[in-house]
Amino acid sequence: MSTTTATSLPASGLLRFATAGAVDDGKSTLIGRLLHDSRSLLADQLDAVRQASLERGDEHLDLAMLTDGLRAEREQGITIDVAHRYFETARRAFIIADTPGHAQYTRNMVTGASTADLAIVLADARHGLTGQSHRHAVLAGLLRVRHVVLAVNKMDLVGYDRSVFDRIAADFGDRAERIGLGAVTAIPIAALHGDNVVDPSPAMPWYEGPTLLEHLETVATTTGDGAPLRLPVQYVIRAADGYTGCAGQLAAGVAVEGQEVLHLPSGTRTRIAALDSPDGPVRRAGAPLSVTVRLADDIDVRRGDLLCAVDSPPVAADRVDATVCWMSAGRPLEAGSRLLLKHTTKTVGATATAVHHRLDVTTLRREPADELALNDIGGVGLRLDEPVHCDPYARNRFTGGGVLIDESTNATVAAVMIDRASTVDEGAPRAAQ
Structure with missing residues (x-):
């Protein structure tokens, strides 16, 4: 596992990051702690959370309520939608996407991470990596999120034991190498108490790396200078x-x-x-x-x-093979499905020619499939009514990505990541250049 090191140089520009992990790993509490300890809350927001925490009989300030804004979320104690929050420090501005942990909300994780520069994958120190931890790591890899933070949370519940942190970090590092994740930084935290979130933890003197906020403030974001226009x-x-x-x-x-x-x-x-x-x-x-x-x-x-x-144009394609995350509960995606593809600023008609496979995001196995149902991710062939000028998603998330839209309802039903494209003139599949 490659580990990034925080620098003392100020960072500039906006950082978009997403949080993900299993249910009750503490994602919303972590974000609330970031907002609270970085002094990014208004007085009335803090008063409202304090009053609600007292009414619920909580022993601690329930900072999770800062992101769990829906009544159903508060009542169930889970996050069921993507909650976005903005805050800034003296060094950088941030947009946070707090994504749900349940497997049935894979589409929400895809939505939250699709524009992220960094993903925070949380793990409960008591339980280590779970199936959802692996799922979210794979999704971060598929979505080409450049930086990943493994936040080992609830270290207070394991006595701030370094060996527990080291074991979980090593397990995640092995997984990260297999799925091709980029730079990974592991940080031990206790979000409920604020350990290593904004301020260094006196309970973990053995950890000499940056706090989470220090890392977020200094991590480098791509400028795209080396990519073709x-x-x-x-x-x-x-x-x-x-x-x-x-x-x-x-x-x-x-x-x-x-x-x-x-x-x-x-x-x-x-x-x-x-x-x-x-x-x-x-x-x-x-x-x-x-x-x-x-x-x-x-x-x-x-x-x-x-x-x-001029010297590096994209491919003009009317045939694409793509990785698709299906987001519609109303109907599955199958061969013959008629849709619209929104690619950058252009919208064209599209027909699914085949469902090639369904991806098991835990094992990375490609399983035979005739259709994709809600939250399924798989390989799909699309025929377009007119060409789009595209790059592979692996090279450019903007010109290589898109969404599928239901023609009748105008609802977004899928996220699309282009793997291969066919030139209009040749009609033969090849990797988009």
Whole structure:
């Protein structure tokens, strides 16, 4: 297991992270502790939690209620939806996705982790790694979450025993190597009391690594500088004064004034004449900044088009093989299912041509399947009504990902991670380049 080391240098930019683990491992309490000890709570929020804790007869302040906002969650003592919270410190801003622990809410874990830079997988020190711990680690790997923290919680209930922590961390490290997780950092904590969450724990002097917050504040996030440019066009601005620009969020790479770019689907080469950001004109902008690009030539650009690097364009594909997490309880996904695929800023009709397999996310076995039911993850073939310009999900989570939508209800029914694509001209499957 590779372990990251916190640095003393301040970090900048937003960090999105998701929490996951088995039921009652303490995810919501951990987030509440982060908010409380980092002084990110308003006085009325803290008063409300204090009063509710007294009414329930809790011995300690029930910080879990800061994220378990739904009545059903509070009554059952579990989290059944993805709760998002924002907070910031002097060093960084954060968006937290608190995801549920039950296996039947796999779709919620996928939703919460799909945009995360980091995932925190909790383990109860008394029980070690569980099937859900393995499941969430696998999902973090599938979703290409760059950083993973193993937070071994409830260390107070095992007497802050170092050997317990070392054993769980070693078990997780073995698993992480098998599933191809990236950098993993293991931290022993007791969220209820705040040990190693924001402040170092005097009860665990044997642990010399960063606290959880220190690690979150200093972990490096990718800027996309080394990736080829990808700018999906979300909106074309045509003002009365003659101003024309292509607005969107940079999905990868860096846009520079004067840079030659390729417009797809036309295949026309042009140059970036100017760049405008939310803070005004800039000469250079990197992912994931939202920008407006003014082009040197008058090109017919529309929503759903793509501006990209000239020497490294994505594949134009009307056939894709993808890993799909099915999120609909109303009907299964099977061959012949008719859907819409929303890919970046473009939406096209799609037909499922085959269900290749169902993935057992605990054992990583691919099982034969004819359909995918609610929370199933598996391999699916899709035929598209018109091409999309895509990369493999392993290379770019934005241009390699998408969602499937039910045509009749307009409900999102699946998350899509593109594995392979077929070029329209060749019609032969190949890995998207």
